Amino acid sequence: MPDIQTREQRQADGVFQLVSRVAARDQAYKQAYGSMAHGLPILIRSAGLVQAVAFVQSRPNSQQPQKDLLTDLAIVLGYPNADSLGTASRKPPLASYMRLTHEALAALLWFKRFAQSVLHVEGSEGEEP
Amino acid sequence: MTTTTRLLFIHALSPLHAGTGQGSGVIDLPIAREKATGLPYLPGSSIKGTLRDSAGLSPEETAAIFGPDTTNAAEFAGSVQFADARLLLLPIRSLGGTFAWVSSPYVLRRFARDARDAGIDDLPAPPDPPAETCALASEARLVIREGQRQMVVLEDLDLQPSVDTDLAPWATKLGIWLFPDPEPDATYWRTTFTERLCVVQDEVFSFLLNTATEVVARIKLKDDTKTVANGQLWYEEALPAESILSSMLLINPVQAPKRKALDGAAIEERIKTMIQPSLQFGGKATVGRGVCRVRLGGA
Amino acid sequence: MSSRRDHLQSLNKNACQHPGLWLDKFIPTQPQPQQRTGEDVETKRNLVTDTATIASTPAVLDLYRCSFRRWRDTLTHLADTELRLATARGRVVVGIGNASVLETAISLQRTYGIPYIPGSALKGLAAAYARQRLDDTWGKPATIYDPDDPAQQPPSAYELLFGATSTAGYVTFHDALWYPDDPAHPQSLAADVLTVHHQAYYNQGGSQAPTDWDSPMPIPFLTATGSFLLALSGPPAWRSRAFEILAAALDQMGVGAKTSSGYGRMDLRSLPPTSTTPCGKKGEQTAATPSPRTIPVVGQIITSNVIERNTQKIAIQVPGHAPEHVLAILDIQADTPAWQPGEKARVEVIAIETGEQRTILRVQRAPKNRKS
Numbered sequence: 001m002p003d004i005q006t007r008e009q010r011q012a013d014g015v016f017q018l019v020s021r022v023a024a025r026d027q028a029y030k031q032a033y034g035s036m037a038h039g040l041p042i043l044i045r046s047a048g049l050v051q052a053v054a055f056v057q058s059r060p061n062s063q064q065p066q067k068d069l070l071t072d073l074a075i076v077l078g079y080p081n082a083d084s085l086g087t088a089s090r091k092p093p094l095a096s097y098m099r100l101t102h103e104a105l106a107a108l109l110w111f112k113r114f115a116q117s118v119l120h121v122e123g124s125e126g127e128e129p
Numbered sequence: 130m131t132t133t134t135r136l137l138f139i140h141a142l143s144p145l146h147a148g149t150g151q152g153s154g155v156i157d158l159p160i161a162r163e164k165a166t167g168l169p170y171l172p173g174s175s176i177k178g179t180l181r182d183s184a185g186l187s188p189e190e191t192a193a194i195f196g197p198d199t200t201n202a203a204e205f206a207g208s209v210q211f212a213d214a215r216l217l218l219l220p221i222r223s224l225g226g227t228f229a230w231v232s233s234p235y236v237l238r239r240f241a242r243d244a245r246d247a248g249i250d251d252l253p254a255p256p257d258p259p260a261e262t263c264a265l266a267s268e269a270r271l272v273i274r275e276g277q278r279q280m281v282v283l284e285d286l287d288l289q290p291s292v293d294t295d296l297a298p299w300a301t302k303l304g305i306w307l308f309p310d311p312e313p314d315a316t317y318w319r320t321t322f323t324e325r326l327c328v329v330q331d332e333v334f335s336f337l338l339n340t341a342t343e344v345v346a347r348i349k350l351k352d353d354t355k356t357v358a359n360g361q362l363w364y365e366e367a368l369p370a371e372s373i374l375s376s377m378l379l380i381n382p383v384q385a386p387k388r389k390a391l392d393g394a395a396i397e398e399r400i401k402t403m404i405q406p407s408l409q410f411g412g413k414a415t416v417g418r419g420v421c422r423v424r425l426g427g428a
Numbered sequence: 429m430s431s432r433r434d435h436l437q438s439l440n441k442n443a444c445q446h447p448g449l450w451l452d453k454f455i456p457t458q459p460q461p462q463q464r465t466g467e468d469v470e471t472k473r474n475l476v477t478d479t480a481t482i483a484s485t486p487a488v489l490d491l492y493r494c495s496f497r498r499w500r501d502t503l504t505h506l507a508d509t510e511l512r513l514a515t516a517r518g519r520v521v522v523g524i525g526n527a528s529v530l531e532t533a534i535s536l537q538r539t540y541g542i543p544y545i546p547g548s549a550l551k552g553l554a555a556a557y558a559r560q561r562l563d564d565t566w567g568k569p570a571t572i573y574d575p576d577d578p579a580q581q582p583p584s585a586y587e588l589l590f591g592a593t594s595t596a597g598y599v600t601f602h603d604a605l606w607y608p609d610d611p612a613h614p615q616s617l618a619a620d621v622l623t624v625h626h627q628a629y630y631n632q633g634g635s636q637a638p639t640d641w642d643s644p645m646p647i648p649f650l651t652a653t654g655s656f657l658l659a660l661s662g663p664p665a666w667r668s669r670a671f672e673i674l675a676a677a678l679d680q681m682g683v684g685a686k687t688s689s690g691y692g693r694m695d696l697r698s699l700p701p702t703s704t705t706p707c708g709k710k711g712e713q714t715a716a717t718p719s720p721r722t723i724p725v726v727g728q729i730i731t732s733n734v735i736e737r738n739t740q741k742i743a744i745q746v747p748g749h750a751p752e753h754v755l756a757i758l759d760i761q762a763d764t765p766a767w768q769p770g771e772k773a774r775v776e777v778i779a780i781e782t783g784e785q786r787t788i789l790r791v792q793r794a795p796k797n798r799k800s
Binding site: 279316 | 546732
Binding site: 038039041042044045046048050051093094095097098101102105108109112123 | 154155156157260261284285286287288332333336339340341344346362363364
């Protein structure tokens with residue numbers, strides 16, 4: 001299925017461009033952005049796409065890197081900003097919600113890979129559960 | 130030589146880390162899934178291994194049933210074979226009724242083929258619910274009401290419920306195999322099962338398989354730390370407690386030279402004893418994963 | 429701003445029988461940064477209190493109790509396994525850093541939504557105690573045992589109990605499920621409040637997402653209370669040593685988060701005998717006396733599924749009720765539609781007959797242009 005591969009490559013390429021821009025930022029920014037790339041897919045699984053998006057959007061300004069990652073995700077998915085991604089995730093029908101979730105998780109896999117290879121962020125740090 | 134075929138059900142009582150898939154996704158340690166269908170499974174070889182290890186039989190009987198240990202594998206084959214156990218019912222959190230045992234038309238059709246091999250030919254075709262709906266055997270627990278609307282809410286998905294009479298025989302049959310008398314509370318669990326059985330479209334099921342399994346965060350401790358418990362987070366996937374998988378057991382008694390012979394019925398009896406009261410399957414056993422009930426079903 | 433899908437917007441906690449699902453996916457709004465004020469705290473406090481309430485409702489607890497019974501029964505018959513009860517002196521919060529839309533999470537059993545202490549947390553605690561407080565026999569050795577290297581020292585007791593890189597430990601730490609049969613502790617979850625000034629977290633580079641606390645506001649969060657069923661499997665001598673270590677660790681160190689504030693301390697005791705009431709009995713009683721406010725009133729219009737039809741009558745499901753307890757009956761008239769079992773019927777309640785076993789709603793076809 002060459003068509004799908006092309007789309008996937010296009011998506012990977014888009015993510016790569018966005019993550020590469022982050023590589024020029026300071027270490028703290030890269031760490032925060034990269035950690036979110038690892039953590040957001042898990043948050044989407046546990047809280048659902050609609051809640052995960054709203055949660056990151058509502059972060060205070062001190063968490064700009066995390067919010068920037070969400071904006072970058074929205075752009076890759078074809079939305080101008082995180083707000084319109086949020087609005088889209090709330091709308092019926094169910095099938096489009098499931099598709100949007102699926103696409104977000106697929107795109108985040110690229111964000112995670114490039115966070116590892118470009119930003120050298122291996123995972124998020126945490127306390128012993 | 131006659132072959133006896135039985136259905137074999139694995140019912141997880143604690144989260145089941147079934148096999149290990151490739152860790153290239155968003156989850157570091159995923160469970161194994163069939164390549165073509167994405168359906169989680171537990172390899173037949175691992176079922177056989179667990180039973181063999183738990184047997185508590187004499188070495189002669191163990192060899193007669195499972196074949197010799199691997200060093201003498203060429204000598205003669207065992208008398209039992211286990212098919213891969215595939216996920217049949219995935220427990221999904223539900224606003225009504227706490228959780229639903231969810232399956233899909235594709236999964237049930239595949240199960241019906243296995244069941245026919247085991248001599249059960251009276252299961253009706255499974256329901257094929259349209260998009261955004263689900264088929265239930267009973268409305269008693271899962272359905273909630275919102276204004277004039279009735280719905281079943283699984284995770285954050287709302288589905289229009291309808292009771293499908295073709296699902297009743299499925300609920301009854303599976304209920305009897307999974308919760309047979311005279312086990313404690315068998316009647317209660319059969320009712321509970323009927324009330325929570327829910328069939329969704331294949332696409333919805335596939336979505337749930339990819340987003341609604343259990344994922345827990347673990348900490349990779351830094352080896353040099355004695356006091357600090359900070360470390361890197363990683364994520365492990367498991368089938369949640371109450372997941373139900375189905376496999377097939379093929380009994381084909383092999384008469385080995387100079388070995389004790391057991392006929393099919395005797396072997397089945399031994400297996401029935403071995404699976405009591407529970408067995409451990411899959412990885413991460415030392416933190417309590419994979420404690421399962423195992424039950425046989427057949428005509 | 430809303431953070432639920434439009435279709436689920438107006439659901440309230442009475443519709444929910446899964447504490448974990450409610451906590452994870454049904455927070456109604458996520459306030460914007462400029463509104464991180466009292467309203468934010470109020471939303472979270474409500475979420476946390478509602479979750480604790482849902483965990484104590486009879487429908488949730490009756491099912492959980494039966495599942496717990498089967499779990500206990502299974503462990504009782506499991507070879508080389510010993511059970512104890514661990515009772516929290518105060519409160520316990522395990523899994524505070526799990527992914528969540530609250531700043532603080534808690535480990536709830538996935539399928540039932542009731543708190544538990546993961547086996548991995550208990551094993552980690554016992555191992556940490558052994559490393560930090562016990563002498564070299566039980567402490568972690570300087571070199572890691574490698575079975576493929578004959579020049580190596582034999583494995584230490586620590587490695588045998590907890591396992592090493594290439595070997596599994598001797599002792600299995602099962603998940604400790606919340607114990608529902610302790611009359612002194614009928615509630616599994618309680619709302620708690622954390623007040624912290626956590627500026628320091630941000631100065632570490634913001635790597636704590638999504639667990640972050642940057643406001644000096646009180647943060648409502650959930651804690652577990654009561655007793656938990658501990659189970660260890662393994663050879664008897666190792667098992668009893670593991671229980672000793674675990675008991676000391678729970679007593680002195682505590683499990684989970686906020687142990688420096690006294691959380692997570694627990695006492696071990698032997699397990700009381702199991703209750704003999706068969707499952708379902710209590711649940712049936714609860715269902716037989718549904719609260720009056722959830723039964724539709726006269727004049728109300730309901731849309732529901734037809735269960736059965738004969739020549740004179742149609743039996744219709746009453747949403748939210750088992751037909752054995754509450755049922756709607758319609759006497760077929762000339763203008764009654766050809767509703768068949770499984771189809772939806774829109775009907776109006778005209779009378780209610782409350783019987784000892786069952787409540788019957790007499791209904792008629794709903795007038796076309798009236799809303800309930």
